[in-house]
Amino acid sequence: MRRIYLDHAATSPTRPEVVEAMLPYFIDAFGNPSSIYSYGQEARAAVEEARTKVAKLIGARSEEIVFTSGGTEADNYALKGVAYANECKGNHIITTTIEHRAVLEVCNFLESRGFKITYLPVDEYGLVAPDDVKRAITDKTILISVMHANNEVGTIEPVEEIGKIAREAEVYFHTDAVQTVGHIPVNVDELKVDLLAISGHKLYGPKGVGALYVRKGTKLVSFMHGGGQERKFRAGTENVPAIVGLGKAVELAGQKMDKEAEELVNLRDKLIKGLVERIDHTHLNGHPTRRLPNNVNVIVDFVEGESLLLSLDSEGICASTGSACGMASPEPSHVLLALGVPPDQARGSLRFTLGQENTEADVEWVLEVLPGIVARLRTMSPLSESQK
Numbered sequence: 305m306r307r308i309y310l311d312h313a314a315t316s317p318t319r320p321e322v323v324e325a326m327l328p329y330f331i332d333a334f335g336n337p338s339s340i341y342s343y344g345q346e347a348r349a350a351v352e353e354a355r356t357k358v359a360k361l362i363g364a365r366s367e368e369i370v371f372t373s374g375g376t377e378a379d380n381y382a383l384k385g386v387a388y389a390n391e392c393k394g395n396h397i398i399t400t401t402i403e404h405r406a407v408l409e410v411c412n413f414l415e416s417r418g419f420k421i422t423y424l425p426v427d428e429y430g431l432v433a434p435d436d437v438k439r440a441i442t443d444k445t446i447l448i449s450v451m452h453a454n455n456e457v458g459t460i461e462p463v464e465e466i467g468k469i470a471r472e473a474e475v476y477f478h479t480d481a482v483q484t485v486g487h488i489p490v491n492v493d494e495l496k497v498d499l500l501a502i503s504g505h506k507l508y509g510p511k512g513v514g515a516l517y518v519r520k521g522t523k524l525v526s527f528m529h530g531g532g533q534e535r536k537f538r539a540g541t542e543n544v545p546a547i548v549g550l551g552k553a554v555e556l557a558g559q560k561m562d563k564e565a566e567e568l569v570n571l572r573d574k575l576i577k578g579l580v581e582r583i584d585h586t587h588l589n590g591h592p593t594r595r596l597p598n599n600v601n602v603i604v605d606f607v608e609g610e611s612l613l614l615s616l617d618s619e620g621i622c623a624s625t626g627s628a629c630g631m632a633s634p635e636p637s638h639v640l641l642a643l644g645v646p647p648d649q650a651r652g653s654l655r656f657t658l659g660q661e662n663t664e665a666d667v668e669w670v671l672e673v674l675p676g677i678v679a680r681l682r683t684m685s686p687l688s689e690s691q692k
């Protein structure tokens with residue numbers, strides 16, 4: 305059966321060139337980068353080359369990049385690291401209601417340890433108002449954390465404006481850029497961020513590797529103690545093959561991003577238009593224009609998102625109802641609820657996130673198959689008769 309993968313926000317296939325770049329570091333160049341003999345130095349050089357590549361893509365300096373095990377660790381590190389290093393200054397953190405769990409759960413944890421968290425609302429498109437951020441700042445605020453783009457609905461936040469506000473107030477600013485780095489231009493100086501989280505497997509790199517950008521001078525405690533790796537920020541022998549893979553993935557992203565984004569926007573808009581036109585009672589979630597080039601998120605009224613997913617899967621189409629990390633939870637998406645979508649409707653959400661290997665034919669196939677699936681599910685749904 306033909307299989308079409310449309311869940312690139314959950315994870316993306318590793319590019320063959322990335323795998324090729326990684327392979328020597330398992331067998332031939334397997335040294336520990338902390339060893340002073342040639343095997344070690346070969347691995348060290350590869351790690352540093354990857355660091356330079358990551359820094360270059362986001363306009364940072366190499367020494368401002370700390371490799372992590374992924375986006376979750378980078379977010380944890382940014383929030384806990386700043387919170388505990390700046391406790392003497394204040395205990396207040398500002399974030400939003402639509403962050404990924406990698407930020408929200410850390411905020412919950414910090415709240416249980418005495419920190420005060422302000423969760424800012426968003427509008428119907430998922431946008432945070434910079435003025436709300438400004439108003440929420442107090443003399444105890446030590447950190448603002450607002451994601452660059454939302455992983456579920458694809459809305460791109462006004463991070464640059466928020467960065468300006470944070471800088472004027474002399475408050476550290478973190479952004480979770482897991483869904484944007486490698487997909488749209490990201491520059492830490494333009495965004496005026498002090499900390500920024502990156503994940504390898506969202507940009508056609510390997511899983512289990514990511515990076516945290518830490519602006520020079522940012523006060524941060526380390527929460528991984530041991531050897532002196534990563535300038536003592538993150539102890540433990542470096543995952544050299546994965547770091548090399550991340551380096552190659554960002555290098556390729558830098559070369560291909562603009563063209564790929566243009567192609568994805570075409571496919572995205574074709575899919576959105578087709579879904580809304582061909583399936584009645586279908587609404588787009590997120591911002592119509594300030595959205596990630598690959599994100600399509602719709603609500604299909606009178607059907608359960610999970611039933612849609614299973615039926616699509618039986619046709620070889622992989623999509624999602626929201627974030628992969630939330631799949632175990634029967635609750636409607638916290639992001640859609642924050643956008644003001646009623647819980648019953650939020651259960652009918654469907655997310656397609658396109659990738660560089662998708663084609664017009666893939667989009668056509670979804671548009672051919674889905675209306676029939678929806679019609680069949682609606683005839684069986686008790687929701688349709690009572691609410692139509």
Ligand code: PLP
Nearest residue numbers: 374375376404406455480482503
């Ligand atoms: N932040 C966002 C916005 C994400 O979409 C994800 C993954 O879905 C993460 C953080 C976590 O990244 P990782 O899977 O690398 O831990």
